[in-house]
Amino acid sequence: MTSAFFFQVFVNGLMLGLTYVLVASGFSLIYGIMRLLNFAHGELYMLGAFATYLLCESLKVPYLISLGLSMVLIAGLGILVYRYFFRPFRDKHDPSLVIALAIAMLIGGLALLIFGEKDQSVSPVFPGVIRIFGATLSRERVVVIVIAVLLMTALTLYIKFSKTGQAMRAVAQDREAAALQGIGVDSTFTLCMGISSALAGAAGALLAPLFYVNPFLGMHAVLKALVVVVIGGLGSIPGAIAGGLLLGFMESIGNTFLGEATEILGFVLVMIVLLFRPQGLLGHG
């Protein structure tokens, strides 16, 4: 095995990790601010992929515009879901979990009815491959890596420095105190749901040309997101990034040296984290 082989293992891990980060960051954001495990997040990811598919393939909209439009559309849908389904159960933990699961099943079922069971695909947007230090990577993957890094940087900066981002953090820390300071909790939640859904839409749109699109994508995505955020820390964006990358690298290395046993590595890691640091690697106690 050459150094090019190991560099390929590294690049594969980075790509896999960023895929997980893309899906998990929105999931984590919602939990961090709203204390809601949004199991419908995976379905929003799936709809983001379908939105891009329809825009690119049926309406012939250029890919990058489709990416932006998918984010806007899914953000809008997420806000509607919040307004009509989550808001009535805002402070009720158990009913909101059940509602999230019900919405996931509803969206999944409707998608199957509307789009059919077949795998669809977005035509290659950036065809061809590039070679870096002997490792091979398709151009599409390079685009995903670049946009994912940009999105994560923008999200981190937004939450840290913008006024509304700071309001989100305030609501996350102490909802009542934030309300007393004049921060609109409901509008913050709406915004949070919009951003989180936009991230799910972006993930779906970015990964659609790489893989395929079908109504069953959501459940697998949300399970991976759950593993990532438990490792990284529920509600922590840096935690989602760390957890996603860690899982990606572990799976890439595991596939190389352990074969099919790799799939349980994520769960083993979750157990270790829960035993020694229950709040996750970068989560708060």
Next chain:
Amino acid sequence: MTEFRKNVWNRMAVLGIAFSLGIPSFPLYAAQKELKIGAIFPLSGRGATWGLAAQKAITLKQKEVNGRGGLKVGTDTYKLEIMWEDDKYNAASGRMAAEKLVNRDKVKFILGSQSSAVILAVQPITESNKILFLVDSYAKEVLAPDKPYTFRMVLTSNEVLQGMYPWMTKTYPNMKNVAFVEPNDASGWSIEKDCKRLAEQNRFQVIFSQFYERGTSDFYPLLNKLIVTNPDFVDFSGAPPGDQALIAKQLRELGYKGKTFSSTTMDPTEFCKIAGAQNAEGHISNTHDLLGAYTNEAQKKYYDDYIATYGKPFDPVTPKYQVYLDVLVQAMEKSGSIDPTQVKDMMEKVDEWVTIFGPAKFGGKEYYGIKRQVITPVYISEIISGKLVNRGTMIPVLP
């Protein structure tokens, strides 16, 4: 005459006319009975691709039979009614569906799932109630001497590879080794076992074999390891159609130059769209190109009926499921009975059935311990410039 009496006379007249019109038509109506046939398939969930394909093909055959006046058994004519149930590719749902079909709907025939887990869960009900169960799934244990009411209507990887691997040996004499990538579940394990055994029987050395979890879409980590072994061809027969296309695409992206191979049927348009036509080039599969070189009248008719009913594009995954109802209808007509035991005996007895793929028979006495596996010709095709090209046909030899 009062208004009340007028109304009574009017109503009696209407009833009299209706009754007199009804009497001569009554015997005609009575001759057309209804035969309920259960169908348990994955119509939602991850197996829906196959379940819905089966539903399309079976519905076409049902329409054809009902369109020609119904199923003629002795002096009776039956209109076929298919009672569809969704097993969601899940054993518990399949078992519940079977309970409902047998106990409530009183069906005597069930067309079954593509999931081995579902079939194994349903068989205790069908066998104990002597219900004829026509199935499709790859697990070997689905057919056994103590399950005489179960017939497999679709070729498994075992039979298909009995046709395809000798063809590969003959067509590509320089190929020496093979790598396998299969899903990590009962179906994938069963297929990989068949593939390994038959590859070795046909002088191919197995140099790599790894399973992946269903739901995986990024195969780079697995394929990176595979490519180092430099196989002459990669077989991913157990992977669902979308995964097959993704594996082919990612293999090429990583620089793989050998052949890609699958013993299953796939939709070439869908495959090329996901993989990219360039990456799909040379992919070998067991797909029947109904409008290709092997077209017979029955295949052409199936194609035309499909387009007339469902519109374009044609789904080449569907034809193999037509055999289910086709053979069952022939067996009922030949036996002159709708009693499952008599139909079963007829299916066992007849040496040649007429199907759209040509003559078919049941075999497997030695391999499965019971003659319950359908044997139809195996079609071998290759993707050339984004189109499916027929490359050969083989009759599997099943002891």
